[in-house]
Every structure is written in C-alpha cells, then in structure tokens.
Amino acid sequence: MAMGLVGQKIGMTRLISDDGSITPVSVIKIEPNRIVQTKTIDIDGYSAVQVTTGAKVNKKGEAKVRRVPAAIKGHYAKASQEIGLGLWEFRVEAGDDITDATSVDISLFSVGHYVDVVGRSKGKGFQGGVKRHNFQMQDATHGNSISHRAIGSTGQCQEPGRVFKGKKMAGHMGDEQVTQECLKVVKVDSERNIILVKGSIPGATKGFVKVSLSPKKNKINQEVSKNIQNKVTDEVAQTEQA
Secondary structure, rough: OOOOOEEEEEEEEEEEEOOOEEEEEEEEEEEOEEEEEEEEEHHHHHEEEEEOOOOOEEEOOEEOOOOOOOOHHHHHHHHHOOOOOOOOOEOOOOOOOOHHHHEEEHOOOOOOEEEEEEOOOOEEEEEEEHHHHHOOOOOOOOOOOOOOOOOOOOOOEEOOOOOOOOOOEEEEEEOOEHHHHEEEEEEEOOOOEEEEOOOOOOOOOOOOOEEEEHHHHHHHHHHHHHHHHHHHHHHHHHHOOO
C-alpha cells in the first residue's frame, strides 16, 4: 500500500461543469497527519508509518486525556506528538522519504490522481435475507400469510442432511471495512484541507477514512505527479528569469 492520509467524511455534493454536466462527489476533510511511529523491517518485520490526526479536546477546547490509557500516552510522548483521535497505519516502501518526516499534509494528492478510500460501512443491525442479500420476496397473496420475506429452504434432503457453511442467511449487516477503489480526485482545496473525489465513499458523516493513491492506477498517478512537478519547475525557472 502506498502512503496515504486519514480524513473525515463530510458528506456528498455535486459539481456542475461549464457544459452543464453534473459530477457527484464526496467531500473529505484531511487535516495534517502527524507521524507517531515509523516501523522498520529490522525491528517490526515490515515497513510502515503510523499516523494520527486531530486532538482529544472538550467543548472548551481543553485537552481531554484523563481516560486515555498510560500506555497510549507514553506512545505519543515518545514521538513528542499530541494525543490524537486514533492511530492508523500505512505500509510504505523501505527507504521512502516520508519516513523521515514528522507530518504529512494534503499536498500528497492532486487533481487527476486516483485514490482508494477505506472506511467502515454504516451498521444496519440484524437484517433478513431480502435486505442483506437482495433475496427475492415470496408471494404477497395466494395463501402466503406470514412468510413474505422468509428466505425459504436452506438445504437439501437426507443427503447431505446439513446446511453448508457460508449459506446466505439473516444476520448482522454493515459495520464492516469497505474499500472503494479508483476514485478520481476532482478538486483539492489546500486552504480548507478538503479534497473532492468522484463517487461515494463508505461510512457515516464525520467517520474516519483512509485515503491512499490507488496501485491499480499507478501509471496514471505517476504521470499526473510528473506533470505537476514539471509545471512547478517551469514556474520557478520563469520567476528566476524575471
């Protein structure tokens, strides 16, 4: 997995282009992520960066760390970082420049990049087969009085005489990790630390999501980054000439 950032889902809106076409977008607020720990292959067995964002404060803006376990306090203190709203981890390649930084901001993403967004879906509680697995309903009439949404038979006859494991049945729905892949970044607002990505993302409003560059679109992402770098280089050269 490439280096990414942790943000909060704000909601959805739409962008209207000059030709009148409408693009549905999800709004993600990404405050600067502070690096709490850098994991290495020699010590931890793999290379990764652990980050946090935000701060535990009350309504008055005062630090709210009374219930934070001592082990967590010590973990943050070791990195000389303020206690955040959680800890998240991104796998990185050994020797990446990012491992030497103390924080990462929204400049990691640019318009045209494709990203993967990981979050927890909304919990729906215990649901039946019709809603959970999109089963077809039974007859509404013709003698059917109480089994309209029943899932029907779950097995065969005497042979095999059991219900196979993994059978789609009623049960808990939602509240699980979901990944939306290859979402295009259509706008980046560096002043407000907001990015807009095309399409929907998992989770409820104000829920935390992990945003990282999509490996399936690695070639396109590299081209976008290269074009941006060339543009910046040209602007610097023009400024020096002036």
